Amino acid sequence: MISGHATLAGVMGWPIAHSKSPQLHGTWLARHGIDGAYLPLPVDPKELATAVAGLKALGFAGWNVTIPHKQAIAPLLDGLTPEAEAIGAVNTVIRQDDGRYLGHNTDGYGFMENLRQAQPGFDFQGKTALLLGAGGASRAVVHGLLSAGLARLVIANRSLERAQDLAASFNASFSDRPQVPCQAVAWTKASQAAEQAELLINSTSLGMAGKPPLTLDLEALATSALVTDLVYNPLETELLAWARARGNPAVDGLGMLLHQARAAFQAWFKTDVVVDQALRDAVLAS
Numbered sequence: 465m466i467s468g469h470a471t472l473a474g475v476m477g478w479p480i481a482h483s484k485s486p487q488l489h490g491t492w493l494a495r496h497g498i499d500g501a502y503l504p505l506p507v508d509p510k511e512l513a514t515a516v517a518g519l520k521a522l523g524f525a526g527w528n529v530t531i532p533h534k535q536a537i538a539p540l541l542d543g544l545t546p547e548a549e550a551i552g553a554v555n556t557v558i559r560q561d562d563g564r565y566l567g568h569n570t571d572g573y574g575f576m577e578n579l580r581q582a583q584p585g586f587d588f589q590g591k592t593a594l595l596l597g598a599g600g601a602s603r604a605v606v607h608g609l610l611s612a613g614l615a616r617l618v619i620a621n622r623s624l625e626r627a628q629d630l631a632a633s634f635n636a637s638f639s640d641r642p643q644v645p646c647q648a649v650a651w652t653k654a655s656q657a658a659e660q661a662e663l664l665i666n667s668t669s670l671g672m673a674g675k676p677p678l679t680l681d682l683e684a685l686a687t688s689a690l691v692t693d694l695v696y697n698p699l700e701t702e703l704l705a706w707a708r709a710r711g712n713p714a715v716d717g718l719g720m721l722l723h724q725a726r727a728a729f730q731a732w733f734k735t736d737v738v739v740d741q742a743l744r745d746a747v748l749a750s
C-alpha cells in the first residue's frame with residue numbers, strides 16, 4: 465500500500481519486460497514496509513528525452529537505466545558522478561537534495577561488493593587478474609578492481625582492438641601508478657596469461673544460456689586463484705563448476721546484480737538493505 469507521499473523509482477529500458485529489477489526492489493520495499501514503488505519503464509529510444517523530462521517533472525527519486533540507454537542518457541542529465549564518467553555509462557540516476565538529477569554507475573561497486581561478501585578474506589591490493597572480455601560490463605569491472613588497488617590486469621578479448629582501447633583508457637586514468645596496470649592480449653593468449661592470475665573474471669557472454677560455451681584452456685590457473693563469472697543465467701556456469709571441481713574458490717554473478725541494485729535502492733529510499741539468501745531465492749524464483 466502506498467500513500468500520496470510515496471517515493472518513486474523504476475528501471476528504464478527497451479524492452480524492459482525481462483528485467484528482474486522490479487521483483488528485486490519490490491522485495492526490499494515489502495521487507496521494509498517502505499512507502500514507495502519501483503516501476504518497469506519501457507522507453508523507446510526515440511522517446512528518451514521526453515521520458516527523462518517526464519520523470520524529472522514527476523519528481524522521481526531516481527531510476528535504473530539499462531540497454532539501450534546507458535550512454536545516450538548522459539547528456540540529458542544534470543551531470544555525472546566520477547564513477548559514471550570513468551565507466552562511460554549510466555546505470556542509475558539519483559535526484560540530489562538540490563533537485564539535480566545525476567547519472568551514476570553502481571556496476572563496478574556491485575561487482576566488488578559481490579566478491580567482498582562471498583570472499584571476505586580476498587585482498588585485491590597488489591594482485592594480478594585475468595579479465596576475459598572487453599564489452600560494456602568489463603569497463604565497470606576494470607574500474608572496480610583498479611580502484612580497489614589491484615596492481616595488474618591482463619585483458620583478453622576476441623576483438624583485440626576492444627581490449628586495447630579498454631586498457632589504454634584505464635592506463636590513462638590510472639597513470640599515477642608506478643606500474644602500468646592494464647595489458648591487452650589476444651584471445652588466444654588467455655591460456656598463457658592464466659598462469660600469473662590470482663583472480664579470473666569472465667565478463668564475456670560465453671557460457672550464458674543460449675550463447676556458445678567458454679572453451680578456453682585455463683588449466684594453467686593456480687588452484688588458489690579466485691574465479692568469478694558475470695554470467696548468472698545459469699547461476700552455476702560451466703566455468704564456475706570447473707573451478708570448484710579443481711578446488712578454486714568461485715563466486716557466481718547474481719550477487720553483482722543484487723549489490724549494484726542495493727547501492728541504488730539505498731540512495732533513493734534512504735534505507736539500508738542487505739543481500740542475503742532469501743533475496744537471492746526471491747530473484748531466482750522470479
Ligand SMILES: NC(=O)c1ccc[n+]([C@@H]2O[C@H](COP(=O)([O-])OP(=O)(O)OC[C@H]3O[C@@H](n4cnc5c(N)ncnc54)[C@H](OP(=O)(O)O)[C@@H]3O)[C@@H](O)[C@H]2O)c1
Pocket residue numbers: 596597598599600601602621622623624626667668669670672676694695696717718720721722
Ligand atoms: N552479473 C551482473 O550483474 C551482470 C552485469 C552486466 C552484464 N552481465 C553479463 O555479462 C555478460 C557480458 O555483458 P556485456 O554487457 O559486457 O555484453 P557486451 O557488451 O555485448 O560484450 C560481450 C563480450 O563477450 C564477448 N564475446 C561474445 N561472443 C563471443 C565469442 N563467441 N567468443 C569470444 N568472445 C565473445 C565479446 O567479445 P567481442 O568484443 O570480440 O565481441 C565481449 O567481450 C553478459 O552475459 C551479461 O549478462 C552480468
